[in-house]
Amino acid sequence: MQNARNKWKYKPAKGIDYKPTEEHRSRIWWVQLAFLVACGLLFLRLGFIHLNPSAKLSEEEQRHIGRMHIPIGRGEIFDRNGLVLATNTNIPSVYVDPRKVEDPLSLANYVSLQLDIPEDTVLARFARTDAAGRVRKSNPIKRWVVDMTEDDAEALRAFSNGAIMIQNEPVRHYPHQDSAAHLLGFVNRAGEASEGLELAFDDHLRSKYGVLLARTDERRQLLPSGLVSYEEPEGGEMVQLTLDINIQHTLENALDNRMEEVGAVAGLGIIMEVHTGAILALASRPAFNPNRYDEYPAELRKNRALLDVFEPGSTFKIVTAAAALEHGLVTPETKIDCENGSFNPYGHRIRDFYRLGVVSFREAFEQSSNIAFIKLAALLGPERLEEWIRSFGFGARTSSDFQFESPGIFRPHTQWSRLSMGSLPMGQEVAVTMPQLAKAMAVIANGGYVVQPYFVEHAISQRGEITYQYQAPPRKRILSAQTAQTMQYLCHKAVLNGTGRAASIPEYRSGGKTGTAQMARKDGRGYDPDRFTTVFAGFAPMSNPRLVGVIVIQEPSIRQRYGGFVCGPVFKEVMRDALIRLNVPEDPVIDPMAVEEEKTLMAAKPQDDPVEQKSNTSAHVSNADALDADTVAPRPDPEDLDENLEALLTPLDGLELVARRMADDDTERAMPNLIGLTRRQAREKLQQLQISMDAQGAGWVIYQDPPPGAVLDNISLCALRFGDRMAVLDDADEG
């Protein structure tokens, strides 16, 4: 040992080779013991903390669980073609973090200029504290700044050096702005459904966010396998309406234009399917923009289409006429003495616009003779009249889809006055709503069935389940087919020759009835001689009525304040557009020969009528043979001349148009061959035919469906597959 040590190159320090003694070893043993005791203490602590931690410590783990809200927006609203009517979007709101404001005065000045609010308000917002007087992390300065651009926001952020925060907050958005605004209603800034459909279907549209509990890391990022619990979001269902927003646009534009032309205060309109009662368009003008609902007076937000009641005027005569026909009291050719335009039945003088003598019922209807209808009502008697008015749906709400709807005003016959039998047949002493009128017109147009107007087709949940589906009530027939057809014919005549000429559509024969009524005085009793409600209710096409439309324009300020003149053009424009959009086959106004044919057909009808009650008609109706029909041909009022000109011209125009269309149809009715064309060529060809293209692949058309030569009826989509032109050639060779 010493030898080895001596061989070291470097000598170790002196005295380094001292040997440890027993005392040293025993001291080491004590050290070992001390460390092992420490070890035991640590082990005890380990056991406790691992296996029996304190409650506080165990709770700590819960902090790893993050709670996440899975938001789903409020349900969207679609029209019948799937176009979005109401959706959700974000609008920036401006907040301030008072702790970061460096120079309050200059910042307040800048902000007040940018946001157009007083500087004092901004300063007050900077200084706002919570209830306990503590400085808050964010105070709202202005919420929902609709017109703020991203650049504005960036400028504000930059100027304030981070003190101003701009947050996007979800709000309801109506892409079609004021279109169908009254029908849809709106959701206020607080997220509460306030009016219209939004309110009526709030249970379906409203959404509740889902809650996801999951384990997270410290920055609240979800861990892949950390799912603790998941609560699905609820509600937010899609609601699809029967509305067609394009028709709605047409209706609203037509109303707006006409209101401007005639200087009217308000315009209402409805387009409805006659067989189902599905509403395609329901307008109330002027309207409000639900995106900025707070900028409009409450008066404008009122849905006048459902709430305004008005005296229907002559349009109400369809009820009296249908009742009289159904009971067999008259036929279209039954002669009625119209007393030369002046009659005094109930101690009150009734006047007609046209002085008619003894004319057929058809002519009396065409020229809207009040006297004739008072006579018919007298034949019916008050009980039957009331029954008929009620069965047409007057005096009651029309639809459960409307949150608020006026039932109109109609009293039972026991409360009628002495004059009621003279007023009711011509649409006075009764107040109706526009949907009621549409519903009544639909009875005539659809062959005698009462339908219920509706506009909510169905609601579909997020999972795709149908949670609401419109159920039509069982159809109730109140008119026989013959009566309905006769009424259609009479209405058609009124449009073709009578008061509704302005509503005549060249491509589609239509029927309708005009109405003009004085409005009640604003202060109370009596009629206001200057304020009128003009109405046109009609349907089209004659051959197979599909749509019924009612147009109401209130308080036109021109002299010709007649339903036909004021509302007819709107009806014409909108109905034509709607029928074309719905691909309804044309039913053009044709030559007088066919009209004549129809006339004889209609004259023959009453004999087949099952309701044979012709016995007591002659007593009140003058001799039909006494007068030639030609002598009582309508003498147009000079004021109506413009209108007549149009009515006279339209049939010719219509014929020409139809002829042109039919000529075009021959060449265009077949699907062209697109094989081998480029994508652009194919698209152009299809665009000419107004067919959408469903393209797959790239290159040249190698396959098309429908195949070339296919009939184009009901085809709106053409599937094309593109590929290498060689593939086409190869196929062709093989084929």
Added chain:
Amino acid sequence: MTREVTLCVVVMVTLMATGLLMVYSIGAAPNLDDTLVYKHLVYVIVGFAGFLIMSRFDYHYLATPILLRYVVLGTLILLLLPRAPIIGLERGGAARWIGLGPFTFQPSELAKFVLVILLAARLTQYQEKIKGPIAGFIMPLTITGIFVVPVIMQRDVGIPMVMVASVFVMMWVAGTQKIFIWGLGTLPVLGFVPLIMWSGYRVSRMRAFLDPWSDRDNAGYQLIQSMSAFAQGGLWGRGAGAGEQKLGYLPAAHTDFIYAIIGEELGLVGTGLVLVAFAVLVYAAFRIAANADDMYGTLLATGITSLIVVQAFFIMAVTLGLLPTKGLPLPFVSYGGSALIVNLAMMGVLVNVGIQAHERAPTRPKTKRKTTPKKHSKTAKVRPAAASVGR
């Protein structure tokens, strides 16, 4: 190779394997550095090389006066370098590191090793007068002070505490009179309480230790997260890699608080195993110290073992909420280059002490007789120990 040396190596390797596993697990967490485990592997390899070299290097050379002089001087200069302008690194307000390219080095880790070598040599040299106050008390404390003060100046309290505690153990083993030891025992109380008061953040750490929930989100946060990790681990743990505390909840998860992550992922089984490993180290390493060839070896082994075990127990106690929070890596386990390399080098010295004792002056008669004939032939060569260790 004696049983004690084998045990020490087994403990060391076990702990390093655990450390690699845990560093891998923590580094793989999305918000941390996934190259952590590779860096750690580099340290492990470098450290293991250091271990092998030191285990073959006769520990007596460490006491060569000229070498010791240069080593001590160099270490003291290194201790001042973290304050130097270019290579000094400051992290979290504490200048403890010097930068060496992508790697950093903490001179205080080296300092504790050098202190132990120096003290072992001096306490052996002064064995004759060890019962007196100068050799047994003033001399070692002066030397310790020279090393500890610069470290304290680096706003580091953990390593000085470990150093002082180890010096305390060495003095006790060297034979300092018990009266001085008891006196020294009160020094932490007298010395460290003002030290704690000296810097504000230690006061808040102290308060956080006494009632972590009083300031849950700031001062008490780390301790609560650490203890919560153990609580979440239970008996078997969440499973390796499945822990959540490392996902940003527990700061310094891969260094000082790796024991808590072991607790969470491997449960009581894992933490118990680590604790048992250190207990085995206490047993085996002090056996090596007791059976060392000479007093210098005994004190060297005692000092090295004390440094490692005191540090381990200290940081375990911290993570378990038994001691106020001090930043110290868990030896062999935590990520941290300097500490790992120095610890492994020290283990090499410890193993060398064990081997030389076995070969030259075995205390147990059984082994003495068997090894004596071999010994003579081998000690004829210059470096006999190296050959036998290699097996």
